[in-house]
Amino acid sequence: xASSPVIRSMDDSELARETLRGNTRSFELLVEKYYKVLFNTxxxxxxxxxxxxxxxxxxxxxxYVKLNTxxxxxxxxxxxxxxxxxxxxxxxxxxxxQEPLGVDLREPSRDPEEECARSELSGAxxxxxxxxxPDKRLLVILRHFAGFSYDEMSAILGIPExxxxxxxxxxxxxxxxxxxxxxxxx
Amino acid sequence: xxxxxxxxxxHRVLDGEATPEEAAALQRALAADAELxxxxxxxxRLFSALEAVASVEPPVxxxxxxxxxxxxxxxxxxxxxxRFAAGLRSWREHLSPQLAYVFVAGGIVxxxxxxxxxxxxxxxxxxxxxxxxxxxxxxxxxxxxxxVDLRAPGFEGVVRTRALEGxxxxxxxxxxxxxxxxxxxxxxxxxxxxVEPAGASTVSLEPGRIRVEHQGSVAALGPxxxxxRVLFAGGGSLVSSLQVRVATGGTTLxxxxxxxxxxx
Numbered sequence: 001x002a003s004s005p006v007i008r009s010m011d012d013s014e015l016a017r018e019t020l021r022g023n024t025r026s027f028e029l030l031v032e033k034y035y036k037v038l039f040n041t042x043x044x045x046x047x048x049x050x051x052x053x054x055x056x057x058x059x060x061x062x063x064y065v066k067l068n069t070x071x072x073x074x075x076x077x078x079x080x081x082x083x084x085x086x087x088x089x090x091x092x093x094x095x096x097x098q099e100p101l102g103v104d105l106r107e108p109s110r111d112p113e114e115e116c117a118r119s120e121l122s123g124a125x126x127x128x129x130x131x132x133x134p135d136k137r138l139l140v141i142l143r144h145f146a147g148f149s150y151d152e153m154s155a156i157l158g159i160p161e162x163x164x165x166x167x168x169x170x171x172x173x174x175x176x177x178x179x180x181x182x183x184x185x186x
Numbered sequence: 187x188x189x190x191x192x193x194x195x196x197h198r199v200l201d202g203e204a205t206p207e208e209a210a211a212l213q214r215a216l217a218a219d220a221e222l223x224x225x226x227x228x229x230x231r232l233f234s235a236l237e238a239v240a241s242v243e244p245p246v247x248x249x250x251x252x253x254x255x256x257x258x259x260x261x262x263x264x265x266x267x268x269r270f271a272a273g274l275r276s277w278r279e280h281l282s283p284q285l286a287y288v289f290v291a292g293g294i295v296x297x298x299x300x301x302x303x304x305x306x307x308x309x310x311x312x313x314x315x316x317x318x319x320x321x322x323x324x325x326x327x328x329x330x331x332x333x334v335d336l337r338a339p340g341f342e343g344v345v346r347t348r349a350l351e352g353x354x355x356x357x358x359x360x361x362x363x364x365x366x367x368x369x370x371x372x373x374x375x376x377x378x379x380x381v382e383p384a385g386a387s388t389v390s391l392e393p394g395r396i397r398v399e400h401q402g403s404v405a406a407l408g409p410x411x412x413x414x415r416v417l418f419a420g421g422g423s424l425v426s427s428l429q430v431r432v433a434t435g436g437t438t439l440x441x442x443x444x445x446x447x448x449x450x
Contacts (some may be wrong), residue, residue, distance in 0.1 A: 022261045023377040028253050039244040053248060060252050067262060122239045144236040150203075167429060169197045176232045 012076035019067055021181035027067070029058055034077065037146055038084045043086040044141045048131045055091060059084040078155040081146075085138060085156070092134050128178040143168055196226050200233050332444035336430065338437045340364045347445050354445050356428060358398070359413040366434035368398040375424040376418040389414065398402050 008019070010026070012033075018026035038059060042052035063070075063080050070079050129137055140155065141146045153168075154161040195212045198204040204212070216223045299360075329349060336343035345359030354376065358368060374394055390397045396416055426446050432439040 013255060018377065020262060021377050024256065024261045031249060031252050031256070035249050036244055037242065039248065043242055049242075049245065053245060056244075056248075057252055057255060061255060061259065064256055064259065064262070121235055125235055125239050140236070145239070145241070162340050165194075165197070169194060172197065172229065172232060176228055179232065179235065180228065 003166045013072035016067055016070055016076055017072055018065070027064055030080075034080060036045065041042075041081070041086050041141055041146055042084055044126070044132065044145055045085075045137060046091060046131060047126070050089060051095075055084060055087045058087050058143065062087075075076070075152075075155065078152065081142075081156045082158075088104060089138075097143055116128075128175055131175055131178055132171060136167070136174055139164070139171045143159060190220055193225075196229050200213055200229060231309075234306075264405045269297045274399075329447075331447055334430070334437060336360065336432050336433060336441060338434050341432060341434045341437075341439075343368075343432070345370075345428075345441070345443050347428065347443055349447075354418040356416045356418065356443070356445075357413070358416075358430070360400075361412075362400060364432060364435045366400045366432060368400070369431045369433075370396045370416065371429040371431070372396070372418065372428050375425050378416060378418060 010029075012030060015026040015030050019030075035056060038056045039052055040069075042055040042059075043049060046052050046055065061081065062083055070076065129140060132140070138157075139153070142153050148156065150161045150164050153164045157164065168171075192212060192215055195204060195208055199209050199212055212226075216226055292303075300344055331347040331349055333344060333346045336345060340362060341362040341364065343358065343362075346357045348355040348357070356370060360366070360368065360372070372394060378391060378396065390399070398412070398414060400412060427442045427444050430441045432441075
């Protein structure tokens with residue numbers, strides 16, 4: 001995708017505004033910037049690569065079509081994350097998933113021994129994560145996989161920062177308990 | 187620290203959010219309580235395990251697939267200029283009176299300085315003379331596609347076009363004592379990515395047109411000089427020109443400036 005360095009250096013709000021002026025390529029830069037992190041979020045939420053792919057595709061299409069409702073004074077990533085979370089939770093609701101799928105969470109290959117150890121640990125985390133309630137899972141994903149600050153999580157989830165913290169602590173406790181095989185209210 | 191606070195302190199320490207005092211208090215509590223120490227180590231292991239989980243690469247061509255769907259959907263209807271103007275109005279309405287006074291005072295001081303410096307930087311219009319208020323011209327080395335002089339009574343200016351990677355840059359620079367309106371009409375295949383103003387004028391955007399309205403200058407301060415850069419995207423070699431129109435003191439001047447390379 002050929003874009004001038006000037007366009008590439010534009011921030012998200014400028015790209016959104018430019019898209020609204022009819023420049024589709026600006027939105028493509030937003031896709032380029034966020035598709036991986038949104039895919040990973042959806043994948044960790046849903047545990048299935050195909051579903052994650054569909055959800056992210058729908059997310060971008062909805063964001064594009066509804067871009068005129070985006071307030072450029074707010075952060076674009078908060079807005080698009082809300083969409084991907086909403087779509088993921090919708091799909092979970094439709095699927096009424098009871099059992100973790102635990103598939104399609106493979107990572108790029110490394111040294112075979114290291115890969116084996118990491119894969120085992122990663123698989124255990126992914127499986128435990130899918131056994132958490134969607135609300136708790138989401139908090140762990142946003143903080144530990146998407147790397148958001150509490151402030152950003154508060155903006156995305158629309159709840160006070162203090163509540164984000166207390167809920168995340170609780171989610172970590174549940175996840176830790178699942179990993180060590182103790183019973184816990186997930 | 188209360189015992190019930192230790193748990194939260196453990197999370198804050200591992201999140202890197204604890205104060206030194208809080209971390210030290212937790213450290214003392216952990217040293218004195220083996221069970222608490224065990225819980226802390228368990229939490230540490232969880233953090234390490236979460237860090238070890240790498241990001242998963244999306245399927246090959248996934249990004250292209252998303253973009254293809256968007257392209258099939260086509261461009262969004264253009265947002266009207268009036269909505270843009272409404273946004274500006276709303277911004278102005280939300281300004282506190284105090285802040286508005288600061289803006290106005292800053293503007294007056296800026297205009298006064300601008301005029302006072304005018305004699306020193308009135309050295310020609312061909313490319314950033316010494317003393318100009320403009321920052322170092324980062325596009326100076328970019329090839330000029332066309333350069334057209336704009337001359338009318340009391341008005342002197344130049345418009346240049348430059349080719350950037352996949353984009354087009356139009357620069358307009360003028361010096362005038364009288365009020366003047368400069369309009370640039372552009373093809374719908376181009377879209378404005380940004381406008382960089384440097385002068386005491388008003389810039390407005392309409393679909394297919396950029397308008398710079400200059401109020402003129404106080405006679406004692408001499409003619410004031412303005413310079414604008416407009417960055418366009420799209421169009422490429424399909425768009426061959428921009429139309430520039432200057433209206434000042436009852437005179438209207440129209441010029442065409444090329445946006446593709448050609449003979450001078």
